[in-house]
Amino acid sequence: MSIELVDTARLEFALSMSVHQLFVPTFIGVMFMAAILQTLYLKQGDLDYQKGVRLLVSLMSPVFFLLMITGIATPPIGEDWAVFEQVSHAMLGEQSKTMLGLCALITISSSALALWGWRWFSDKVMTVILWIVPFACTIGEAPAIILNGWMQHPVGSEVNSELSVTLISAFEYLTNPMGTQRIYHFFSGALLVGASVLATLSAFYIVKNKAEFATKWLKVSSIVGFILTLSSVISGDIHGREVHQTQPMKLAQIEALWETQQSGAHLVLAALPNMERESNDFELAIPNVLGWMLNGTEDKPVLGIKDLRDQAEERILRGLDANASNDDKAYAQLVLKHTNNMANATSEDVKAAAQDTVNNVPLLFWAFRAMVGGGIILLCLYGYMAYRSLYNKTISSSVITLTLAVYPIAIISYLSGWIVSEVGRQPWVIYEILPTFLGAGDFIGETTHGFSSVELLTIYAISIPIAIVRWFFVVRRYN
Secondary structure, three states, rough: OOHHHHHHHHHHHHHHHHHHHHHHHHHHHHHHHHHHHHHHHHHOOOOOHHHHHHHHHHHHHHHHHHHHHHHHHOOOOHHHHHHHHHHHHHOOOHHHHHHHHHHHHHHHHHHHHHHOOOOOOOOHHHHHHHHHHHHHHHHHHHHHHHEEEEEEEOOOEOOOOOOEEOOOHHHHHHHHHHHHHHHHHHHHHHHHHHHHHHHHHHHHHHHHOOOOHHHHHHHHHHHHHHHHHHHHHHHHHHHHHHHHHHHHHHHHHOOOOOOOOOOOOEEEEEEEEEEOOOOEEEEEEEEHHHHHHHHHHOOOOEEEHHHHHHHHHHHHHOOOOOOOOHHHHHHHHHHHOOOOOOOOOOHHHHHHHHHHHOOOOOHHHHHHHHHHHHHHHHHOOOOOHHHHOOOOOOOOHHHHHHOHHHHHHHHHHHHHHHHHHHOOOEEEOOOOHHHHHHHHHHHHHHHHOOOOOHHHHHHHHHHHHHHHHHHHHHHHHHH
């Protein structure tokens, strides 16, 4: 297996999915806000709310096509990641493809009706359709999110003697906290992105021409945004506790904890992690807070990167033994990145494989803080504006100007969360069962399948500017 080709396949998949994920939460969240404004229009008869609905729906038409384009451009999983697909489909069965296809059909059809059904359906019918879309899209994403949660924490399954995975409990698979919590966190985050789009647009129109209709939109987006930010913070905290229990190495890396802290672990606010020295060149921390946040007590230790790496080395050594358990043998496959034969693995191969469980600590550390920091900024800003709006108090021009940045903050925070999730579980495509480099395809002809990185960038360089031009004219038309 060519590690270079595997890395190329990873880059292409990451590039395609990152761009795709840029528009998924935007579409879901904006359609949710459109549903709220449409409901307010029906109840109050205020044409300013209807104007907001038409603006949001018009903006989402290019996004719909971008989602289609980026979805088509995604490299084929069944070819570039053939081993992983064989494992997951062997476990889940052929019906998983049928379910994914049905979910995609429901998502696309309901979205199309919401975008272009206005000439055929009444306002009441369109209200129902608008409310269906964000939930239908989330249901459409749910099978993939549940599968991703299982990849992070493969409960309800076991490794057989051939080091393949079989499903032993569909209930455990479907109710896996790493999956169910991700759906909740994904939905909250996506809706928050939508509220941020409306807030940014509202601030733009207020700054530009003091539009009264935008003041009404800002009130709605501020209240909804505050509720959703609070929901995202709560779901993120719950998810973080689950990560501590199931993926301690990821937790240690996002907190830049090189050494195990026996009690009262410090909460590191800022640091400069040094991968070579395996320490932090600079650190600003609050004593005895992290242990309490994770465990509800200061007494339990929080394992550090070095000790977790040593544990990985010990487990690899156990897995190389002929009498090892299937789980340990699967774990020991990490040495195959450094040797062609597990039986001939040297101590250097084992140490190198254990070192592979340590990722880019600075990236994970700061991506996590970008996610959390963005959430804190939005919580404070939305809370302030919601309070002022509910009591009919004027919001200062400086705060309105700051609100122009809430959409970029929300989307950066959202994407940073995915970076933490996906980079943090490496080197596993199925955690502690299937290493990423072994989950790839055969790469016939010594090349990856689907669009190359250059082709993907070319597609985006053509399609995204077209969408931006369309957005410019839509925003200008509703000015």
